[in-house]
Amino acid sequence: MQDLAHYMRPGTLQLGxxxxxxxxxxxxxxxxxxxxxxxxxxxxxxxxxxxxxxDALQADLEHSLPLIWGRGVHxxxxxxxxxxxFSPQSIERLLSDIRARxxxxxxCEITLEANPGTFEKDxxxxxxxxxxxxxxxxxxxxNDRLLQAIGRVHDASQAHAAAQEAAECFETFNLDLMxxxxxxxxxxLAHDLQQALSHAPPHxxxxxxxLEPNTWFAKHPPVLPDEDTxxxxxxxxxxxxxxxxxxxxxxxxxxxxxxxxxxxxxYWQFGDYLGIGAGAHSKLSFAHRxxxxxxxxDPRLYLQTAHDPARxxxxxxxxxxxxxxxxxxxxxxxxxxxxxxxxxxxxxERTGLPLSAIEAPLREAxxxxxxHRDWQRVVPTERGFxxxxxxxxxxxxxxxxxxxxxxxxxxx
Numbered sequence: 001m002q003d004l005a006h007y008m009r010p011g012t013l014q015l016g017x018x019x020x021x022x023x024x025x026x027x028x029x030x031x032x033x034x035x036x037x038x039x040x041x042x043x044x045x046x047x048x049x050x051x052x053x054x055d056a057l058q059a060d061l062e063h064s065l066p067l068i069w070g071r072g073v074h075x076x077x078x079x080x081x082x083x084x085x086f087s088p089q090s091i092e093r094l095l096s097d098i099r100a101r102x103x104x105x106x107x108c109e110i111t112l113e114a115n116p117g118t119f120e121k122d123x124x125x126x127x128x129x130x131x132x133x134x135x136x137x138x139x140x141x142x143n144d145r146l147l148q149a150i151g152r153v154h155d156a157s158q159a160h161a162a163a164q165e166a167a168e169c170f171e172t173f174n175l176d177l178m179x180x181x182x183x184x185x186x187x188x189l190a191h192d193l194q195q196a197l198s199h200a201p202p203h204x205x206x207x208x209x210x211l212e213p214n215t216w217f218a219k220h221p222p223v224l225p226d227e228d229t230x231x232x233x234x235x236x237x238x239x240x241x242x243x244x245x246x247x248x249x250x251x252x253x254x255x256x257x258x259x260x261x262x263x264x265x266x267y268w269q270f271g272d273y274l275g276i277g278a279g280a281h282s283k284l285s286f287a288h289r290x291x292x293x294x295x296x297x298d299p300r301l302y303l304q305t306a307h308d309p310a311r312x313x314x315x316x317x318x319x320x321x322x323x324x325x326x327x328x329x330x331x332x333x334x335x336x337x338x339x340x341x342x343x344x345x346x347x348x349e350r351t352g353l354p355l356s357a358i359e360a361p362l363r364e365a366x367x368x369x370x371x372h373r374d375w376q377r378v379v380p381t382e383r384g385f386x387x388x389x390x391x392x393x394x395x396x397x398x399x400x401x402x403x404x405x406x407x408x409x410x411x412x
Contacts (some may be wrong), residue, residue, distance in 0.1 A: 003312075004066040011288030013352030018285050019271040021068060022075045022263050023098065025057065025275030027083040028299050031117055035151045036209060036214035040279030040297050041081045049303070050090045056306035056315070058097045060276040060295070063306075063314045065101060067284055068274055073102050075109040075263035078132075084114035088126035095131040109262045110172075111136055116162040117153035121391070124314070128169045133164045134261075136174040136205075138336075139229050141181065142195035149182040149222065150209070156195075163199040172259050174203040179237065180230040181209055181224035189233045190240070197244045202259035206237050241339045251337045251388060260395040268334045270350040276315075278302035290322040290330075290351070325397040327351045328358050336388060341371070341379035361394040 005011065029044035076098065078091070086094075088229050098104070111134040112127055121259050124135060139159045141147050147155060154162075166173040196204060208230060211217050225233070228370065238248055246254040250268060266273065275282040279297040283290065295315045296302045306315040313319065322330055331351055335342040344355055351357075362378065365371045370384035370391045384391045 007067065007284075007289065009288070011286075011321075013288050013290070013327075015285055015287055015352040016349060018071065019269075019350055020074050020266055021071045022077065022266045022271060022273040022276040023073050023102070024263075024273050024277075024280055024282075025076065025078045025094065025098075026080065026085055026275065026295075027053070027078060027084075027282040028081040028278045029085055029359065029398050030080065030082045031085070031153050032151075033216075035220075036212065038212035038215050039081070040173070042299060044085060045380045048085060050086055052303060053299070054094055054097065056303050057094065057276055058101075059306045060315045061098065061101055061274075064274055064276065064282075068102070069360070071103075071272075072105045073098075073108060074105045075266060076111070077105075077263040078110075078112045080113055082115045082118055082138075083112050083386075084118040084123070084127070088123065088130045091132065092130035092276060093128055108345075109134055111261070111263055113138065114162070114166075115154065116158040118275060121161075121165070124165045127171045133170070133176070134172050135168055137162050137177065138176045139163065139196065140176060140178045141192050143188055143192060146181045146184055146192075150178070151216075160199075161202070162335070163196075167199055167201075172202045174205055174261065175199065175201045177204065177206045177207060178209050179233045180225045181296070182224060184225055184233075186229060186232055186236065190236055191241050193237060197240065198332075203253070203255045203261060204241060204246060205253050208234070247339075249339050251385065268337050269346065270334050272333050285350075288352075290327065291319060292322060293319045324353070327353055329392070329395040329397065330359070332392050334357075336380055336392055339380070341377055343377050344375070358395065365391055365394050 007297045024042065028040055028042050029048060030041045030222040031203070032043050033041060049081050076095075078094070083091070095110065110132050113130045113136045114124065114127070115138045127135065139162070140150060140152055142156045142159050144156050163175060177192060177196055179192075209224065211221055233255065237254075241254040246252050246256055249260055250264070253264065273283055275293070275295065276294060277300075278299045280295045284293070294317050296305055302315050305311050308314060328351070331347060335347070347353070347358065348355065362371065362373060365384070366373060369381055370387065372379045372381055380388070380391060
């Protein structure tokens, strides 16, 4: 078991209370790796080691329990990879294992990521019966040419069938779309959006395709729409979703009233989350510190270490304390993604820092027209939303003279 005393020792912060706690479970296998994907995903072996991996997840969770004693879990997100490769029976066992070890809140949201390429009739219905309450489907596009261009394994007809069954089986679900795809026109984006909205999804996530380092597309970049076209696409997305009764509550998320993703909101509001599974990230708060953990990325190494009593940290590859000077940027990297910003009280409660720690960058952001603020809240302006990276970078800690390091990133 992990040494709780190590984290409870005196430190530089003073958190009056702990934030809500979520659980992230990573299932790392896909049918094949997409050329744009920089997540910890791996091509699935011919025989997926479902039982062995569930055993490792169980051991990982049990080893982590001392870090979350007494805390209820308000949301679970099963991500990947392609979690829908696992059978509904395995997902049912996973959720049963979790319920036996942690206290779930009565209205706990349980999301499963699914891809149309793993869709077969009644499979989503079986996930609902297993205890999943929310499905997130990685459609990306309803255009066969564009799906092929980004290396997806499904076609448009499978995407429609998956969305239709999700709508029939789940009270709430999400569709993922991407825009600014290779060779995509504004008309094609409008058609993709219309096709997605025809299924009346309660939640829509729309992501700009970016060329991430260490991906196939980074090494072999496709021709993408120019910046002006991408901005026009985003304007169309915002207008059409609003007309359909959805509101943009986060930089990439649109939802009907009552259907915001509670798990992702917890990330953006700098809540806590325990991540189990290969490559999973955790962010956990204690009375005097905030700690980040990362599990071993390689599924084979994760399977080996999760049970190994000779390794005190088991599946945890690294555990680092977030420094006092890094906390403002860590907080803003999340909170400023929200359309309605954050309350100053939440900043103090989640970081244990005084408001004086962010007064200078807030003043600079206000001068540049990137935020509105009063004595209670800080809210990004339209300009701040358009230039979010510039706004967030104002909160980076000053670099020691002569050193230049890349901005930190936070994976969710």
